[in-house]
Amino acid sequence: MTAPTPDSLPPASVLGERLLDWYRRNARTLPWRAPFGERTDPYRVWLSEVMLQQTTVPAVIPYFQAFLARWPTVTDLAAAPLDEVLTAWAGLGYYARARNLHKCAQTIATWRDGTFPATEDELHTLPGIGTYTAAAIAAIAFGQPAVVMDGNIERVMARLFAETEPLPQGKKALYARAAQLTPTAHPGEHAQALMDLGATLCTPRKPACGLCPWRDPCLGRRLGLAETLPAKAPKKLKPTRCGIAFWVTRPDGTVLLRRRPESGLLGGMIEVPSTPWREDPWTLAEARAEAPLPAEWVPLAGRVRHTFTHFHLDLDVVAGRVGARANARGLWVPFDQFDRHALPAVMLKVVRLALARTH
Template sequence: MWTPAAPDALAAALLAWYDRDRRLLPWRAEPGQLADPYRVWLSEVMLQQTTVAAVQPYFTAFLKRWPTITALAAAPVEQVMEAWAGLGYYARARNLHQCAKTVAQWRQGRFPDEESALRQLPGIGDYTAAAIAAIAFGRPAVVVDGNVERVMARLGAITEPLPKVKPRLKALAAQLTPETRPGDYAQAVMDLGATICTPRNPACGICPWRDACAGRAKGIEASLPARLEKPERPTRFGIAFWLLAKDGSVLLRRRPPTGLLGGMMEIPSTPWRTEPWNLDEAAAEAPLAPAQLRDGWRLAPGAVRHTFTHFHLDLGVAVARTGASPQARGLWCPLDRLDEHGLPTLMRKVVRHALAKAY
């Protein structure tokens, strides 16, 4: 395995660069100060599989609404899920709320400062535990996210593909992690990957590690890290039911607490499966039978396409109107108040499609 020359010097060079060019982010502490564990934890959970630009307004809104972990723990989980709407990966929001309750109830609002104890909390894995330990508590934890993996692969010219190479990349990251200022160092490597050692067109000429980078010396930095070709995502199919009452309100319901979009409000839909639905068989899954409707269900032109991590979803939209006294399981919501229910991105697409195509 490639071994860095003078790892202490590399860490010092990176920290000097970070002191000059660090990103200004709302969850970061002032230079020389340890960060608030609550802010670090909240930001790290939000940043999983999401960009910094997308997270910042959510982070600010969460802090304004729930300024402490005890305040977040006391909130109804439905409010937390609705505030999370649009960030995706909704299991993170459920785990976030459960973690807040655990820390508030069993630890008097204080996070543990060791990785092993942090990993016992709901929704906190190896990476998040290391990030909190390093950034909030100054522990020399090895923090490795996608940015750090890319930096390490290029620094060591490691050509073995992800994900198999992850242990080697973490081992290299561990060699470089300093005992002093480990939190700043962790954030510095992530900043390096986000702003200079970027996936495409890395700015090697201004990189503080350019002279030590084996990938740059070999001219292969842009091709690293190598990745195995991903299998093509399959497509699943469903039909959503856009049901309007006589007063113009639309029917919503809450999804089961587990699974994709668990606990979120939705436009009612069929299960999602590998074969397309026809409208006749889908009607058995509808919130109201055709006999309870004015004119029965009909399909709006086109479909909604949405991509999850492991599959694409094609969702047709069936539309109907009810009589004067609709009896259906769910919540009738005026169209101008849909934003109050924190609909996930998929359901916002359904709403837009229905409003544009249904009538």
């Protein structure tokens, strides 16, 4: 028997109709979505899509609802101090997203009187809006026939068309396949249906093929390849970087915190002061030159391990007491006010270790 090929698939219009019929019955209820056939507020689409980058839907929902309650419009968000936005974002990770979110809100409020542009090209010029986010806003909020491609949709396309070229090299072919199926009618619902299909049925492991609206035509299923797709190139081992964090306290119990530079990893966030992060472990003698103040530094038992996208980080923590008038670049903050500052997850780990060892 001849193996099935993409030419054997039904026309795009037929596949699209089956998908939308399934979506009408099975769409997830999400706080940023409008009912089928209605346009969604572009502010909600933009805010949710930025939050959803590298983050799961269950984790995003409470943050989205809190942001919307606090800043109901893009002009409200633009008027907020960056520190407040970063603090509200704390826990979502990838903090460059929050800084770009604020910049983008200010751009829209200042130069466009609070109105989002409706085309992909215009949206792409805004801070923090890349190819995927521009397409999602254009399709979902403005009904433009944009090709929306996230990880879920890549997986669906790879399986439907049995595309075996490993990612990331295979992304171009998968985008072309998605473009073949993108309709001019209901493009936003089409994109969201594909997202839901990948999130609920066409999952990375044990896909529920029996419930899928594309079960019969799916080439990956027919060829017995579904669970192996999309193929991925072998992952490179993540390097480990090392540093020492300085837990500095004054007699009144306040702790020294400082702001990281605006550019770079965790830019603009508040941190427990630390040495630079490097490949080789630090000795305490070396680290003293990087300390924010002179003190008698006492190593604390334990180590903080945190994983970023491209590397692991090991932080040892040393504690030191200074005088009541000691001063350094940064903020002296009481323990019970730490939640007012934008401390990223890695620094919250440092705080927990330090408190457990010194109290």
